Amino acid sequence: MGRLAPSQGRVDRAVALQDDGRRILTAFYGALRALRFYPLDNDVVQRGLDELQKTLSEILEEEGVVEIQLVGDFFFINEERLRLDLRNYSTFGSVAGTLRSHEIGEIIVYKGVSRAEWSPLLSLLLRSPDSEDPFAAIQDGLSGGGVERIRVGAMREDAPSDEDDEVEGARQTYTQGVQAARELLTDVRLGRAVNVRRVKRAVQGIVDQVLANESSIMAMTHLREFDEYTFTHSVNVCILSVVIGQRIGLGRSELYDLGLGALFHDVGKMRIPEETLNKTGRLNDEDWRLLKEHPADGLLLLFQVKGFSDIPFRQMLMAYEHHMKLDLTGYPPSRRPREMGLYSRIVAVADAFDAGTSVRSYQFRPAAPDEVLKEMRENPVRGMDKVLVKALITATGVYPVGTLVILDTFELAVVTRPNSDPARLHQPQVKIISDAMGVPLAEPMVARLDQIDPRTGEPRRSIIKTADPNRYGIRVADYIV
Numbered sequence: 001m002g003r004l005a006p007s008q009g010r011v012d013r014a015v016a017l018q019d020d021g022r023r024i025l026t027a028f029y030g031a032l033r034a035l036r037f038y039p040l041d042n043d044v045v046q047r048g049l050d051e052l053q054k055t056l057s058e059i060l061e062e063e064g065v066v067e068i069q070l071v072g073d074f075f076f077i078n079e080e081r082l083r084l085d086l087r088n089y090s091t092f093g094s095v096a097g098t099l100r101s102h103e104i105g106e107i108i109v110y111k112g113v114s115r116a117e118w119s120p121l122l123s124l125l126l127r128s129p130d131s132e133d134p135f136a137a138i139q140d141g142l143s144g145g146g147v148e149r150i151r152v153g154a155m156r157e158d159a160p161s162d163e164d165d166e167v168e169g170a171r172q173t174y175t176q177g178v179q180a181a182r183e184l185l186t187d188v189r190l191g192r193a194v195n196v197r198r199v200k201r202a203v204q205g206i207v208d209q210v211l212a213n214e215s216s217i218m219a220m221t222h223l224r225e226f227d228e229y230t231f232t233h234s235v236n237v238c239i240l241s242v243v244i245g246q247r248i249g250l251g252r253s254e255l256y257d258l259g260l261g262a263l264f265h266d267v268g269k270m271r272i273p274e275e276t277l278n279k280t281g282r283l284n285d286e287d288w289r290l291l292k293e294h295p296a297d298g299l300l301l302l303f304q305v306k307g308f309s310d311i312p313f314r315q316m317l318m319a320y321e322h323h324m325k326l327d328l329t330g331y332p333p334s335r336r337p338r339e340m341g342l343y344s345r346i347v348a349v350a351d352a353f354d355a356g357t358s359v360r361s362y363q364f365r366p367a368a369p370d371e372v373l374k375e376m377r378e379n380p381v382r383g384m385d386k387v388l389v390k391a392l393i394t395a396t397g398v399y400p401v402g403t404l405v406i407l408d409t410f411e412l413a414v415v416t417r418p419n420s421d422p423a424r425l426h427q428p429q430v431k432i433i434s435d436a437m438g439v440p441l442a443e444p445m446v447a448r449l450d451q452i453d454p455r456t457g458e459p460r461r462s463i464i465k466t467a468d469p470n471r472y473g474i475r476v477a478d479y480i481v
Contacts, residue, residue, distance in 0.1 A: 018478075020059045021077035024068065027055040029091050032098065035122050053115040060111040068107040070099050070155070072168075083478050098125050103135040106153030113149040120145035121152075166216045173205045174220035177235040178228065181263060185230060188301060189270040196307025203238065203259040207252060210242045214395065215417050218243060221354065222402045222477040230269070230277075233354055238262040240350035240392065241343075247391040261318035262347050268298030268319060292331040295320045314343060322347045325383025345385040349392055352376055352384065357402075368466045369400035397425045402476045404469045407461045410436040412472070413447070414479040424450050427459065431479045444479055 031048035038045050059066055069076040075092060076082065082092075099105070102125060120142060130137035135154050142152065180195075180202035187194045209217040221236040241262035245255050269277060272294060276287050283291065298319030302312055321344035324330045328338065340348070356372035367375075373396070376382050377389045397418030399405060405413050413430035427449040434440045453460045469476050 016062075017077050017080040018083060020063075021068075021075065021080065021082045023055050024059065024066065024077065025075065025082075025092050025095055027052040029095050031118065032095070032122050032125060035119070036126055040119055040123075049115055049118055052118055053113075056109055056113060060109065060113070064111050066109045068109070069153075070096055070105050074168075100155070101129045101134065102138050103129075103155050104138060104152050105155030108151040108153065110149040110151075117147045117150050120147050121150055166213050167219070170209055170213060170216035170220050171223075173202075173209045173217060174223060174235065174239075177202045177206055177238065177263075178231050181231040181234040182228075184263070185234070185267065185270055188267055188305075194305050194307060196305065199263065200260065203256060203263055206235075206238055207242055207255045207259055210239065210246055210255070211252070214243060214246070215401070218395065219401050219416070219480045222480050229358060230266070233358065234263050234266055236354040236358075237265060237347060237350045240354060241346050243395045244346050244349060244388055244391045245343075247395055248388070257314050258318075258343050258346060260312070261315035261343055262350060264298070264302060264312075264315050265319050265322050265347050265351065266294065266298065267301050268294035268296065270301070271297045292323075295323055296332050314341075317341050318344050318347050320344075322351055324348075326385060327383055330383060346388055349376065349384055349388045352382065353392060357400075368468065369396070369403050370398060370466055373398075373400065393425065394422060397428045399426070399428050399463060399466065401428075402480060404467045404472070404474060404476060405430065405463045406465055406467050407432070407449075408464050409461055411461070412438070412467070412474075414444075414474075414476050416446070416480055419448075419450060421450070426463070433474070433479060 027048075031045070031052045034042070034045045034048035056066060063078060065078075067076075067078050069079075074081055075096070099107075107121075124138050124141040124145075135152070138152055142150065180199050184194055184199050186192075206217065217239055221232075221239055223232065238259045242255050242259045245258045250258065272290050276283075276290055279287060299316045302316045302319060305312075318341070320332070321340050324332070324334065324340050324344070325348075326340060326345070328334045328340075353369075353372055353376065356375070357366050357369050359366055366372075373389065373393055376384045377386060377393070395418065397415070399415045401415050401417065403415040405415060407413055407430075411432045412434040413432045415428045416431050417429040419425055419427050419429070429446065429448050431444040432441065432447055433444045447461060449459060449461055449463065451460050452458065
């Protein structure tokens, strides 16, 4: 067991560097932003410099030196690549843009750096880049400004892998979708005009991503944040609906109509008081009455949204029908026999899957994705279209991306990609994150569960069961995106 201690130490430090890196870039962004709007002697700027100095000093005590590298669109802190999510994506993107404009690919900070050394660097970064040699201008400015323990390096030519490009493209599309959903739903709640053109662009981007790289954009549905649930849920349902639609043969224009309705499907919830929508305890009868009105409210709200060239009848129907169930036992109640539209049935499946696997105000421990799919497929009370549930399973696999699994080798792994072979949906690609003794790996190992051991003719590894990531303190999104 003693031999495992160094590995464990490296794992612990790598985890700590993730947090440290985010703190550094957040403090750097805060100080840079303050200096952009206020003079150096302003209290806001001084507090920003204090926080930046305090953050770096604490980390330098542990690390001795801090190397901040920008390679492509990715940040590395002491060679540890930072995993970013929706909470910090736009902030760090701003820092990356500033560094890139001056052709800076690296900032190295040495132990003993003084607070006075930060303001020259920040001031230089806020200037317009030199048209001839931006990087040389920054270097010259630092050397003449008494900066001794901060060094900058030129941008590297290293390009991220094709897979990194795919993931980054999907991440940008997802972020734009969430921003569009946030604006849309906020504008509806406040009674403001909706920027329908931006919403349409976001949906078109999602459709393009699904058609070009389905697995990468589906992985983004794990960028869930509790405070952003209303917005991320709308985007996730849009993505999952388009994936299902593509699987059953809908064309691009049909997928666009479907995705637009899916993004709008919960717009009626903007008429529900926020204290009811975000209630952490059990809903009482009055809460349920208000909640069950949101499909009808959504239909009425879409009548009022300006910016559509034609009345969005299909989208209105999806908002109205997505909780009805096939046997019409859901809500709103139907006074006469009817059949749910195909698009509404697709949105109902996507909505149920994302809701069942997400953390919400009243659901802090969501069910495992495979359990949610099984319930949707086998429990008639759910009222799901089984053909459409099966279409979702062919996209997600029996064990959807993000599922934490225990292998027959007793290793712990996270599902990262479904198997494209319909006969092998139970054998996805995984990232093994701990060994048979439960010791976390310093670097997760990718493994395909359909690989055969030539000595035995059997798969090298197989899944025994799924596990609850909360029990192990694992954030599965860190291993996917």
